[in-house]
Amino acid sequence: MASVKLTKVKKIYDNKVVAVHDFDLEIKDKEFVVFVGPSGCGKSTTLRMIAGLEDISEGTIEIDGVVVNDLQPKDRDIAMVFQNYALYPHMTVYDNIAFSLRLQKVPEDVIYEKVTNAAQILGITDYLLRKPRALSGGQRQRVAIGRAMVRNSKVFLMDEPLSNLDAKLRNQMRAEIILLRQKLDTTFVYVTHDQTEAMTLGDRIVIMKDGYIMQVGTPTEVFEMPANLFVAEFIGAPKMNIMKTTLTKEGDKYYVNPFGVKIEVDGEKGAALASRGISGCDVTLGVRPEHITLAKEGGIPCTLEVNEMMGSELHLHVFTEDGTRIIVRVPTIGLEASEREALVAGQKVNITFSGKVMHFFDPKTEENLLCDKKPDDEDIGQE
């Protein structure tokens, strides 16, 4: 158990490509931090720098207060789970899990106890004498986790551990990782490109793009107050709907005018806009699909293009008169069968949303007009 502190960490590859720019973050003891972002955003590189598998070009990484820049991975007291499991194919499951302990010259009886204990927690006791090739993907992933578990390391690193599993198994393993975290009670750094994993697992989420931190925050913070358009679109599935519109102020009240339909901005948001001295301007308006509803009358007229039946909800892909595509999430529980059947391609529907659920972004900088927190302002080490 330990804190991890990254100060101005930079990664420049030999071909001068900068993979990570001035990465500042303090991960507190026993915290579960998730790095999330699209491919090539530098999340895995950052994790590998913490692990010691990549050199750090600039800046420092501290684990438990000790600068580890020049320490070998074996001297950093970390455990890591790899995306492709990286099990040793010539060893049995038992030997795979026992490998690190044997290197530490731990007595065999202690190894036996630790390995069987880990196997029991992960439900792989029956496979201890098998070779990895005789295991399924999920079982292999458990072995990889077991191998990391027995080390009792200060920091537990996971590099997209679930991305090779099928959707069902991924959900199951995700829940198991949450349980594992409770049992191990140690510091976790988890890398994923899947925002659902990030939202469900992380105490805090670090959203990255092109080597820069876009936002650091709790799942609620990044969902409810995305710092910029990138975060807004990346977090949440289906992604946030974006509309170009104008913000106008009439008296104390603010209005937006998407697709010619005037909608009043919620009082609280209006007050926040007023406190920032914003009176009227062009804005990029963001509304999440779950916050849009079908209107019986009024609202924005649209045409339904695709209706995806997801079970508990419908994902309606509609386009407005000017061709802007909008996704609407409609819970099936509130729909009559006849209403549901009427939602076919080509059907005219009206959509609306409340003034409470709007997000306003600067069309030029793409920053959230109501978000004060920028990545650089992230107070290192403070709650």
Add this chain to the structure above:
Amino acid sequence: MNKAVTKEEKAMRRHMGLRATRAISNTVIHILLIVISIVWLIPFIFITLQSFRIENAMPVGYVIPHQWGIDNYINLFKSDFPKWYLNTFIVAVVTALIQTIIVLCMSYTLSRFRFKMRKPLMRFMLILGMFPGMLTMIILYRVLADIGLTQANAVPGLILVYVASSGMGYYVSKGFFDTIPKSLDEAARVDGASRAQVLTRIILPLSKPIVIYTILTAFMAPWGDFVFARYVSFGTSSGMNVAVGMYNWLNNDMITTRYTMFCAGGVIVAIPVAILFMCLQKYYVEGVTGGAVKG
């Protein structure tokens, strides 16, 4: 209906035709392979039969001995042969051992480490390897003579020469190592292994075929070497290897008394190599093809 049957019949005939063609081509290939095997085996059978011929020791125009016995083998061990055999064995084993270690370390380094001049170094070694080894013979002899590793001291001299350039034989094993995922190295390093432990505990156990291939090729070259061994031993019997020593028996003045002994020596020399290959054949084939195909 009739038309359908005809179609079926046609398909069946075609199928039978294909089967027959395949059977014929298989038979031809097998006959060809058997003929090649026989041609290949003739010298071995000939030399083995001659080694048991005791009616006289000179070369003769027939294959099957008139009188059989093991006198040639007994005489062989009364000559300098055991000394030459030991020399060859020591040179081959020590060379195989050292060369294998160097080749595997070199291959691992070139496969896993990224350092400046890595690629130029590999290209340089490739070009260097294109020059025939014979070119260096005179200067190597001069150097060995200067440090006293020729003639009676030929064994350490030969080991030195064989081992010196072993790093250049990294291609096959590097190709094989390249196919082992790097994440295994990384996992082991995070698990607490040093680079050396990664090589010995992870990479080498996964590369058995290539390790065996490296050992075998490293053993075979000095075991059968003649040209350089002859130069370095330079007429001193105690420094000769089997190939050089036995070659002298084929001189005009010795061939009439030593020819069958030469054949017996040939059989003895082939035995360890044959045993080695028989035991390790599976790995050897995997090694030869493994590195190339996967790399």
